[in-house]
Amino acid sequence: MSAVKSHLSPLSPDHGLLIRSISTEIIDMPIIREHKLSTLSVTHQSYVLVRVVTEDGVEGIGEAATLGGPRWAEEAVETIRAVIDVYLAPSLIGHAINRIRAARQIMDKAAKRNNAAKGAVETALFDVLGKVLDLPVTDLLGGRVRDHIPVLWALASGDPAQEIEEALSLIECRRHRDFKVKIGAQAPVDDIARLQKIAAGLVGKGDLKVIDANQAWDEATADRWIPALEEIGIGLLEQPLPHWNLAGMARLAARHRLPILADESVFSAHDAFQIAEAGAADAVSLKLVKHGGLLAMQEVAAIAGSAGIGVYGGCLLESAIGTAAHLHVFASLSDLAWGSESFGPLILRDELTAEPLQYENFGVAVPAGPGLGVVLDEDKVAHYRREG
Numbered sequence: 087m088s089a090v091k092s093h094l095s096p097l098s099p100d101h102g103l104l105i106r107s108i109s110t111e112i113i114d115m116p117i118i119r120e121h122k123l124s125t126l127s128v129t130h131q132s133y134v135l136v137r138v139v140t141e142d143g144v145e146g147i148g149e150a151a152t153l154g155g156p157r158w159a160e161e162a163v164e165t166i167r168a169v170i171d172v173y174l175a176p177s178l179i180g181h182a183i184n185r186i187r188a189a190r191q192i193m194d195k196a197a198k199r200n201n202a203a204k205g206a207v208e209t210a211l212f213d214v215l216g217k218v219l220d221l222p223v224t225d226l227l228g229g230r231v232r233d234h235i236p237v238l239w240a241l242a243s244g245d246p247a248q249e250i251e252e253a254l255s256l257i258e259c260r261r262h263r264d265f266k267v268k269i270g271a272q273a274p275v276d277d278i279a280r281l282q283k284i285a286a287g288l289v290g291k292g293d294l295k296v297i298d299a300n301q302a303w304d305e306a307t308a309d310r311w312i313p314a315l316e317e318i319g320i321g322l323l324e325q326p327l328p329h330w331n332l333a334g335m336a337r338l339a340a341r342h343r344l345p346i347l348a349d350e351s352v353f354s355a356h357d358a359f360q361i362a363e364a365g366a367a368d369a370v371s372l373k374l375v376k377h378g379g380l381l382a383m384q385e386v387a388a389i390a391g392s393a394g395i396g397v398y399g400g401c402l403l404e405s406a407i408g409t410a411a412h413l414h415v416f417a418s419l420s421d422l423a424w425g426s427e428s429f430g431p432l433i434l435r436d437e438l439t440a441e442p443l444q445y446e447n448f449g450v451a452v453p454a455g456p457g458l459g460v461v462l463d464e465d466k467v468a469h470y471r472r473e474g
């Protein structure tokens with residue numbers, strides 16, 4: 087009883103656990119190779135790092151990732167930073183760190199959507215609360231269902247010979263054996279030829295689990311090429327059609343055997359409900375930047391689960407900070423049927439944290455430690471911080 091009391095007492099707002107400050111900085115990180123998506127190519131990775139500090143001086147951190155500026159979704163690091171600094175942060179100063187759902191309501195009043203910005207702030211609140219309570223974030227989310235999360239790797243240079251070599255070296259060191267291939271930057275016939283080559287190069291060694299078109303195809307193109315993808319042995323087709331075309335995705339799902347994974351079509355919990363109602367996907371990809379927080383990631387997963395739709399652990403190439411936030415959610419879900427793509431830190435040339443996440447046995451360990459379980463390397467943060 088006394089142990090419980092000593093854990094609970096610090097949560098009283100009288101004990102200095104109100105938010106004193108929320109600050110932001112933009113970080114630009116080099117990546118190991120170009121990452122080509124259908125409509126953009128990533129040559130470096132940018133984040134907004136958020137720090138929430140309590141009146142007692144305890145700091146929590148969060149991160150918002152983007153891909154190629156405001157081209158994957160509508161937010162860019164510059165807009166995320168401005169929205170947090172000008173609208174979200176002022177509305178939360180003096181708010182108690184343990185009232186996270188209420189903080190989300192406050193943020194929703196202060197700004198419409200801007201989910202990546204809200205997700206980064208909510209992550210920092212979970213981190214600081216976990217540090218104060220000396221508990222990992224997963225424990226604040228209902229506790230662990232699993233300790234190890236399977237992680238695939240994305241092949242996205244566009245050069246099949248390089249992609250086969252990259253995949254084989256990752257299989258060899260037991261880091262990944264499942265792969266996602268980014269398509270849509272070239273004509274479908276060329277992508278199919280590329281996939282056939284990669285599949286032939288990996289026979290008996292690795293699986294092409296996901297193909298991500300990032301909205302590049304229309305329904306007729308998808309109908310034409312899905313049988314070829316089935317023939318190659320692809321596991322999941324991610325976001326073949328534009329995000330708004332749920333009816334088209336539902337028709338594809340009904341006409342073909344290949345399961346469909348919804349990514350850009352699912353931001354809010356309402357989107358997840360509409361996907362379920364339309365029968366537009368067999369799986370949904372969870373991402374902090376899309377859903378706007380760890381609680382919302384759980385909500386989207388719950389709606390998918392209740393509709394019999396599997397969950398896939400998505401990413402937006404987060405560093406270890408944002409990746410840790412995802413891992414705590416993925417560890418807490420009743421089911422993570424399709425595994426994850428939590429490989430973001432591995433595409434960076436450098437780390438922002440003192441210790442890297444532990445990638446082993448074709449997956450990653452859920453961080454232990456209080457809060458997110460990652461500690462910033464302040465020299466690295468200073469090195470990669472954007473000036474001005």
Ligand code: MUC
Pocket residue numbers: 153240242266268298300349400401402403427
């Ligand atoms: C996306 O659309 O899934 C995440 C991993 C990756 O390879 O691309 C991104 C975005």
Ligand code: MG
Pocket residue numbers: 298300324325349350
């Ligand atoms: Mg995707």
